[in-house]
Amino acid sequence: MKKHSQKRKLTNTRSSNNLGVSVIIEDLNSHPKCPHGPTLLFSKEIKKIKRTFFGCSACRDRKLCQFFLLKYDKINISKSKLQAWENERIKLLKGINHRKSYILLNKIKALDSNQRTFCITCSEFTLPQEHKDHALINGITDYQLQHPSEILPPLENAKKEAQYLFSKDSVEFIVNTFLKLNYKHVICVGTPRIHEHIQTLNSNLSSILLDFDKRFHNFFGPLEYCWFNMFNNYFFFEEASKVFQDYLKGTGGKDTVLVTDPPFGGRSEPLIYTFSHISNQYKRLAHNELPIFWIFPYFMEPQIVNFSQNFQMLDYKVQYDNHPLFHNGITGRKQGSPVRIFTNVSLSQIALPEPEYKYCRKCNRWVAQENKHCNTCERCPSKNGQTYKHCNLCGKCVKPNWKHCSTCCKCVQTTHSCEKIVFNGMCLFCKETGHKKVDCPNLQESKLIIEKRKRNYNDSAKKKRKNKPVV
Numbered sequence: 001m002k003k004h005s006q007k008r009k010l011t012n013t014r015s016s017n018n019l020g021v022s023v024i025i026e027d028l029n030s031h032p033k034c035p036h037g038p039t040l041l042f043s044k045e046i047k048k049i050k051r052t053f054f055g056c057s058a059c060r061d062r063k064l065c066q067f068f069l070l071k072y073d074k075i076n077i078s079k080s081k082l083q084a085w086e087n088e089r090i091k092l093l094k095g096i097n098h099r100k101s102y103i104l105l106n107k108i109k110a111l112d113s114n115q116r117t118f119c120i121t122c123s124e125f126t127l128p129q130e131h132k133d134h135a136l137i138n139g140i141t142d143y144q145l146q147h148p149s150e151i152l153p154p155l156e157n158a159k160k161e162a163q164y165l166f167s168k169d170s171v172e173f174i175v176n177t178f179l180k181l182n183y184k185h186v187i188c189v190g191t192p193r194i195h196e197h198i199q200t201l202n203s204n205l206s207s208i209l210l211d212f213d214k215r216f217h218n219f220f221g222p223l224e225y226c227w228f229n230m231f232n233n234y235f236f237f238e239e240a241s242k243v244f245q246d247y248l249k250g251t252g253g254k255d256t257v258l259v260t261d262p263p264f265g266g267r268s269e270p271l272i273y274t275f276s277h278i279s280n281q282y283k284r285l286a287h288n289e290l291p292i293f294w295i296f297p298y299f300m301e302p303q304i305v306n307f308s309q310n311f312q313m314l315d316y317k318v319q320y321d322n323h324p325l326f327h328n329g330i331t332g333r334k335q336g337s338p339v340r341i342f343t344n345v346s347l348s349q350i351a352l353p354e355p356e357y358k359y360c361r362k363c364n365r366w367v368a369q370e371n372k373h374c375n376t377c378e379r380c381p382s383k384n385g386q387t388y389k390h391c392n393l394c395g396k397c398v399k400p401n402w403k404h405c406s407t408c409c410k411c412v413q414t415t416h417s418c419e420k421i422v423f424n425g426m427c428l429f430c431k432e433t434g435h436k437k438v439d440c441p442n443l444q445e446s447k448l449i450i451e452k453r454k455r456n457y458n459d460s461a462k463k464k465r466k467n468k469p470v471v
């Protein structure tokens with residue numbers, strides 16, 4: 001992690017550009033709050049006029065959180081507007097009492113599984129004969145009670161929770177790695193499946209879940225789950241913030257790891273703000289660096305390295321159960337999932353499963369089978385799951401289907417047109433450089449798969465409607 005002090009970090013305004021909107025990171029506590037905590041300060045140029053405004057940190061769509069305030073108007077906010085936002089905040093918190101939910105959870109645990117019903121519509125446990133017209137989950141087993149992410153419908157809105165859940169293999173790989181590295185405490189930020197797995201393991205590994213999905217209040221106690229927004233380091237309840245502070249203190253500043261899998265559509269700057277904050281708190285306890293496992297697509301590497309040059313990417317391809325592209329199966333991408341683990345832990349310490357991965361003695365790390373060591377570059381260069389080849393003209397290894405273009409003076413896709421490359425922008429969809437969104441191969445691929453998924457979904461929904469059981 002960069003070694004500047006917290007104070008400097010907060011007063012130091014950082015900004016970067018993404019989809020034409022910059023986010024300015026400064027001390028967020030001085031910002032007005034939406035129901036999801038302190039807002040972020042954005043800046044956008046519209047018709048050559050720069051607009052700077054506060055907007056929701058968590059919802060990337062104005063329909064999901066309508067907060068909007070021009071920076072210029074901050075000093076003149078009317079009392080009625082402030083009150084209206086406060087009312088929205090109260091509305092969001094209404095009906096949630098974590099202690100009460102925990103008491104109810106223990107009562108539910110004592111029941112037979114055929115007596116356990118959860119109402120998805122109301123997001124609460126109920127009796128099987130109640131909430132007649134609502135969507136219900138009946139007959140909840142002990143295993144399901146401990147693994148709510150396996151029964152709750154995932155909140156897949158890409159502009160908000162973007163809840164994509166790890167496959168069993170990936171959960172086990174990550175948790176086994178933590179065990180091998182002798183960690184004792186795991187801070188799970190937006191990784192409910194890691195938390196669920198640890199909670200049911202017979203080991204001395206403890207964990208706490210910080211997540212935006214408030215349905216978890218029903219399934220985990222107040223010491224196990226905090227309702228949290230990772231884009232502004234905000235705890236929705238003051239008590240939860242204290243619980244987390246105590247958890248952190250309890251670690252004594254050692255043997256702890258933070259694992260996070262943020263929504264990919266979110267900005268990395270506010271995430272960096274949050275993780276830096278937690279890391280600094282941890283460091284103050286015993287001067288140790290907080291190990292972090294940050295799960296993100298390989299093409300987001302520049303953003304993470306910008307956070308800290310100590311971060312390196314593991315070749316391990318993270319698999320998901322409910323994402324059309326992020327797995328290695330036949331409907332996934334040819335090169336397998338593009339999602340990787342970035343970490344500040346030395347890669348030589350992290351063994352990857354054989355036979356898909358192998359140990360490279362020259363690099364002193366585990367790499368994917370297809371990642372062939374290049375003796376000129378002196379490393380295993382592949383990032384995207386293909387075997388790269390060395391180009392003497394570029395002086396580096398490049399993707400196998402790229403060709404050296406003498407006009408562009410570098411290796412590029414064979415289908416490129418030189419003018420487009422001169423533009424040399426970043427694709428607004430996949431954020432790789434070298435092509436525009438209209439030419440994006442990843443977008444085409446994901447469109448096809450999403451369409452196929454929709455068709456399958458519609459077919460099975462039709463079938464379900466026909467056979468709908470009476471609840």
Ligand SMILES: C[S@@+](CC[C@H](N)C(=O)[O-])C[C@H]1O[C@@H](n2cnc3c(N)ncnc32)[C@H](O)[C@@H]1O
Nearest residue numbers: 161164165166190191192193212213229230261
């Ligand atoms: C990409 S999913 C990762 C889930 C993970 N793969 C797993 O299986 O445990 C993103 C997770 O972050 C949570 N999340 C989304 N927005 C968040 C926010 N603003 N703050 C905290 N958590 C958030 C979601 O509820 C979800 O659990």
Ligand SMILES: [Zn+2]
Nearest residue numbers: 034036056065
């Ligand atoms: Zn909001």
Ligand SMILES: [Zn+2]
Nearest residue numbers: 119122131134
């Ligand atoms: Zn209900």
Ligand SMILES: [Zn+2]
Nearest residue numbers: 360363373380
């Ligand atoms: Zn190598």
Ligand SMILES: [Zn+2]
Nearest residue numbers: 374377390397
């Ligand atoms: Zn090379």
Ligand SMILES: [Zn+2]
Nearest residue numbers: 391394404411
């Ligand atoms: Zn080349």
Ligand SMILES: [Zn+2]
Nearest residue numbers: 405407408418
């Ligand atoms: Zn060219």
